[in-house]
Amino acid sequence: MKIHNYNQCATRLSRRDFLYLSGIGTVALLSGCAVHPVTGRRQLMLMSEDQEIRLDRENSPHQISADYGLVQDQALNDYISGVGRQIAGQSHRPDMPYSFNTLNASYVNAYAFPGGTIGLTRGILLDLENEAELASLIGHEVGHVSARHTAQRMTRGLLAAAVFSGAAVAAGPELQNVVAGLGGIGAGALLASYSRNQEREADELGLDYMAGSGYNPQGFVGLMEMLMDMSGRDKGHLAVLFATHPMSSERYQTALIRADAERALRDQPVYRERYMDNISGLRRIEEAIRQLQEGDDQMMDGNPVNARKNYDRALVIVPDDYAANLKQAKCLLALNQGREAEIHALAAREAYPDEPQAVHVLGMIHLNRNSFDQALTHFEAYNTQLPGNPNNVFFRGYCLEGMGRRDRAAGKYYAYLQHVSSGDYARHAHARLQEWGYI
Ligand SMILES: [Zn+2]
Numbered sequence: 001m002k003i004h005n006y007n008q009c010a011t012r013l014s015r016r017d018f019l020y021l022s023g024i025g026t027v028a029l030l031s032g033c034a035v036h037p038v039t040g041r042r043q044l045m046l047m048s049e050d051q052e053i054r055l056d057r058e059n060s061p062h063q064i065s066a067d068y069g070l071v072q073d074q075a076l077n078d079y080i081s082g083v084g085r086q087i088a089g090q091s092h093r094p095d096m097p098y099s100f101n102t103l104n105a106s107y108v109n110a111y112a113f114p115g116g117t118i119g120l121t122r123g124i125l126l127d128l129e130n131e132a133e134l135a136s137l138i139g140h141e142v143g144h145v146s147a148r149h150t151a152q153r154m155t156r157g158l159l160a161a162a163v164f165s166g167a168a169v170a171a172g173p174e175l176q177n178v179v180a181g182l183g184g185i186g187a188g189a190l191l192a193s194y195s196r197n198q199e200r201e202a203d204e205l206g207l208d209y210m211a212g213s214g215y216n217p218q219g220f221v222g223l224m225e226m227l228m229d230m231s232g233r234d235k236g237h238l239a240v241l242f243a244t245h246p247m248s249s250e251r252y253q254t255a256l257i258r259a260d261a262e263r264a265l266r267d268q269p270v271y272r273e274r275y276m277d278n279i280s281g282l283r284r285i286e287e288a289i290r291q292l293q294e295g296d297d298q299m300m301d302g303n304p305v306n307a308r309k310n311y312d313r314a315l316v317i318v319p320d321d322y323a324a325n326l327k328q329a330k331c332l333l334a335l336n337q338g339r340e341a342e343i344h345a346l347a348a349r350e351a352y353p354d355e356p357q358a359v360h361v362l363g364m365i366h367l368n369r370n371s372f373d374q375a376l377t378h379f380e381a382y383n384t385q386l387p388g389n390p391n392n393v394f395f396r397g398y399c400l401e402g403m404g405r406r407d408r409a410a411g412k413y414y415a416y417l418q419h420v421s422s423g424d425y426a427r428h429a430h431a432r433l434q435e436w437g438y439i
Pocket of ligand 1: 140144194198199202244245246
């Protein structure tokens with residue numbers, strides 16, 4: 001019977017899947033059929049649990065760093081982790097190596113990597129109104145992990161190979177931006193765009209897990225209302241959330257009906273005060289976060305002049321904030337004000353020495369001045385602090401090229417192309433290797 005099922009699965013392996021999988025080379029076809037942890041049904045799954053965990057460990061640190069690292073507020077981190085662990089304990093995969101990370105990023109987002117690394121931004125925490133909503137949001141993300149949604153999408157060839165290799169999650173980096181000193185370090189994002197069916201399933205599981213933890217299902221309704229309300233707004237700082245977790249009135253209605261059926265817990269508290277107490281550090285600087293969001297929207301609209309004003313206003317409130325300083329540094333670099341950019345990048349590095357993105361931006365500031373050797377020193381320091389980012393390999397190659405060290409530059413470009421095959425960086429690397437006669 002098993003063999004029969006396996007064959008059924010195998011025949012569903014399309015030529016496209018096969019080419020895709022052979023292309024990246026790391027995913028063994030041997031994983032084959034797997035029992036789905038939620039439905040108990042067998043399904044084609046070309047990624048084993050070990051591979052999910054490995055992909056997570058290779059990629060999530062880069063995403064977390066691109067999101068300005070964990071908030072420097074241990075009590076807040078502990079609180080979010082505590083709620084997260086409770087929810088994960090109710091899930092279909094309680095033994096995954098979950099971690100619940102409260103991130104300094106100000107855009108509104110929550111995400112899950114396939115091994116259980118979950119991220120929640122300062123932006124989204126400020127929009128939640130109580131702990132039951134928080135539990136629902138975490139439940140939804142744990143739902144994606146439990147139902148193995150990233151592995152499913154990878155199996156179906158719906159994720160580009162570049163996604164798994166440290167390429168940027170945002171709009172593709174432009175080479176002219178490298179020259180302008182703006183190239184992003186990118187994020188090794190497995191931030192898959194889930195399908196509507198997967199969203200529905202994650203909602204269903206999220207509600208089960210939060211209710212299983214004893215929370216009032218009204219929290220789930222509150223979360224859905226918040227998302228429904230936001231999904232109508234065309235704001236850059238909301239875009240990633242809805243690009244990855246599609247919202248719809250159908251999803252909203254389905255959640256309402258399901259939550260309504262959970263009658264037993266309706267008298268449970270939603271823990272509004274407890275939530276507000278625990279995020280009081282964030283609430284105190286809410287105006288600064290809103291200014292950062294507005295500044296990010298302006299940057300995404302191509303208006304660094306306006307963004308600078310927002311970042312300035314944020315910095316009046318939080319002069320030592322790592323993310324605020326680093327965003328301002330990037331904005332000033334876009335305005336070609338390298339000296340002032342450097343002041344903010346140095347302030348950021350001092351504010352959070354464990355987070356390497358400031359070191360990357362310092363490298364970019366030097367690159368912008370054509371100080372290739374100093375830029376290289378920073379990119380090397382970055383790589384020591386957080387190894388494994390292909391974009392960093394490209395930037396080191398770019399510095400070496402600027403220094404006239406062709407052989408070493410070629411080595412870096414070649415290494416970069418082993419990970420990333422499209423985009424402006426790849427085109428640049430390929431063109432140089434050709435020009436120099438290496439390929
Ligand atoms: Zn989702």
